[in-house]
Amino acid sequence: MNDSAPLRGTAPDTRRRTAPGTSRRAVLRSLALAGVLAGTSLATLPPAAAGNGAPETYTLTIRHLDRAGATTGGYLTHVTGISGPGASEEATPYDESGTVTVRLPEGRYLLDSTLSGPAGTTGTDWIVQPRLDLNRDTTVTVDARTTAPVDVRPPEPGARHLNSLGFVEVTHGGTTRSANVMTSSPGLRVAHLGPDGESGSVREWFDTYWSGASNDYALGYTFTAERALTGLVRHPTATSLATVKIRAAAPEGTTGTGFVSIQPSAGPTVGLVRPLRAPGTATVLVTPERGLWDVDHTGPAAPETPPNRYSAHAFPVHAGATTTHTFDNAVFGPALDASPGARPAGVRDGDTLALDLPLLADGDGHAPTAPRFHGATTTLHRDGVLIGTRQGDPGRATFTTTSGPASYRLTATATRGDGAEAGGRVTAVWTFTSAAASRPAALPLSVVRFAPALDLDGTAPAGAPVRVPVTVQGAAAVTGVRSLTVSMSADGGSTWTRVPVVNGRAAFQTPGPGRSVSLRAELTDTRGNTLTQTLRNAYRTR
Structure with missing residues (x-):
């Protein structure tokens, strides 16, 4: 959440003022x-x-x-x-x-x-x-x-x-x-x-x-x-206010009660904090003249597990319009922060190459603070030779390489869920050329986002024709896409079928009830950098 600490519910009359040098x-x-x-x-x-x-x-x-x-x-x-x-x-x-x-x-x-x-x-x-x-x-x-x-x-x-x-x-x-x-x-x-x-x-x-x-x-x-x-x-009228809907999902049966908060992005505030049971929706009417707004979601806490937190900050609202943020729903996968001044997902600094990318962001692209995963591995190859393997947080690793120009293959993978609850598997493989420079440089990484219409339990209707929005983020969104193909699998990734992508939407038919949909994107940007991204068991049918 933003840097303020919202009060939950009501509070006694309280006052402070800033001493010199205090924010x-x-x-x-x-x-x-x-x-x-x-x-x-x-x-x-x-x-x-x-x-x-x-x-x-x-x-x-x-x-x-x-x-x-x-x-x-x-x-x-x-x-x-x-x-x-x-x-x-x-x-x-x-x-x-x-x-x-x-x-x-x-x-x-x-x-x-x-x-x-x-x-x-x-x-x-x-x-x-x-x-x-x-x-x-x-x-x-x-x-x-x-x-x-x-x-x-x-x-x-x-x-x-x-x-x-x-x-x-x-x-x-x-x-x-x-x-x-x-x-x-x-x-x-x-x-x-x-x-x-x-x-x-x-x-x-x-x-x-x-x-x-x-x-x-x-x-x-x-x-x-x-x-x-x-x-x-x-005394604002209902039509002069903007509506913010905050949806808490419960994919794979992860029900329980968490919290949502909403507050203006700019200036001081204490915010509004409310309990929200997943799956569920909170609706807040806000004043557009207050500027941009922030929403934070804290998921239900599990025994001996830190609560998972998501944020959507500095989004605009408009009178009479509805803005919806859905937290903790499929499709889980890589996401990049495109906001001004955001830290690059990958950086080359001298002989150090670092990846810092949310590999298990939720379906709206919100990065979790405590992603649910069972095993995560990142590897780096230089000119086909293994530089190293790192295990730990999904999408986060640092490697030491050598200065000269070379071709690199960076692979990040994670299995969603925890232990016996482990479910889908997310893999991203990037290839690019890189060399040491006089100052840190962003790596030319791209990701592909899929946004099917899903219920709050992470499911879609079985046997239905769908047109899934496909969005490119990162380097290819800036320099241009040379080629992009999308494939889907109805058997957990054992076999794949290429599907058409028309006007930014992938068209296919979902499998029968109780099955899963897996998705794969293969991308090449105009500078020859590539991405192969595979989301096994991305979402289920009902």
């Missing part, structure tokens, strides 16, 4: 682990020593008023330095009287305060002053009467609020500081305090998560301005 994602991880912070009392800081080149300090007095206008001790206030001599300062002053003083060096500060009502009341007030220029003794009044409601709700009237996160970042002089509030309770109100900052200096995120009768909701909004928000009203 906002690390802050949210601490949110998930910390528990209740509200009510923590820290003594007023003593006056700073003067002289000896120490920066000038000033007294900051902060008064806290509740929604009735009375002074209150029910607050948690934080002051964080942004620029000037006080840029590295951080203080959480408290006095039960509701008025507190602290001495700080001159500089620009971010102040935020969370106020809570007396016991038995509901509602939280979050007041943010993104620009506090401390250049003289200063008094600030944090007044809950200035706040306005955060009224963000899904189009389903009976949906239950799980949690909300408000997060603000303030930038000045090239330095960014942040603060946040998180609540699982209704009645959050927010307000800006003090003068405006510079144009675009304040960025703010609000994410709310809800559980409905048949759908969940992840509603997120972002703002860039010179002020913090005072109130927020958003």
Whole structure:
């Protein structure tokens, strides 16, 4: 999953802010682990020593008023330095009287305060002053009467609020500081305090998560301005939201309950985490204006076996459209990450040749963290001579060769399943030429992906004509394909029949009930590099 640590279900009102040099994602991880912070009392800081080149300090007095206008001790206030001599300062002053003083060096500060009502009341007030220029003794009044409601709700009237996160970042002089509030309770109100900052200096995120009768909701909004928000009203319609379907498969009878999570890709968030029994589907409606989204799936845990995790990150969504991600289903096989900046699947660095490729990615191409396999072997030949054999993780191996140009044959194989549960076998054989260079270079590796329409138990109808999508990834997708042939087998790979590939689809008829379909691709790219990829018992019929 992305670097944040989503909270499962609801959480108590919790808040943190970033100290200098702390990432906002690390802050949210601490949110998930910390528990209740509200009510923590820290003594007023003593006056700073003067002289000896120490920066000038000033007294900051902060008064806290509740929604009735009375002074209150029910607050948690934080002051964080942004620029000037006080840029590295951080203080959480408290006095039960509701008025507190602290001495700080001159500089620009971010102040935020969370106020809570007396016991038995509901509602939280979050007041943010993104620009506090401390250049003289200063008094600030944090007044809950200035706040306005955060009224963000899904189009389903009976949906239950799980949690909300408000997060603000303030930038000045090239330095960014942040603060946040998180609540699982209704009645959050927010307000800006003090003068405006510079144009675009304040960025703010609000994410709310809800559980409905048949759908969940992840509603997120972002703002860039010179002020913090005072109130927020958003009532999206169903047609203005995008639908994300998360399907957990149970191939070969691997049933059980796992977890799925969804969260925006950018900015801080706590995410929505829900249990999901396999086979099963979770449906979440999300706000397209929040940008790209991330989904993670943790499969059912087996005794003495680490849970298998899959991720689909940074995918776009569109209002009124449905995006579906299926995890842990056939056809299992090699997959390459084509996202910008992704690490190559194979690299030649001097005399070292390394393969790092998910050999048992699921049918959607998601790479597992703990693939189920029973034996995996990788071998490398140079000009027909065996360089070495490696056993261990499928598709991962490192070899040492010699510098001169040569022809290589790299073979990776793995048997799916575990022990008596072992099933299909995946084999990829690449040939290419390579020589040592002055800098690391990607190996010209390609893979072929097959995407038949399968139920969540990994099966397709028996005796039916099918047109299976075939996709080329890797080097051949860039330089071009010279030839590509596809064959299928209905007897576990004992015999093979070449099938036509028209408009990117392989056409054949599935065998009778309870049989398996095996698939083979033979590819040559325009530079003469080849791939022979065999997926024995790729999927079953019913």
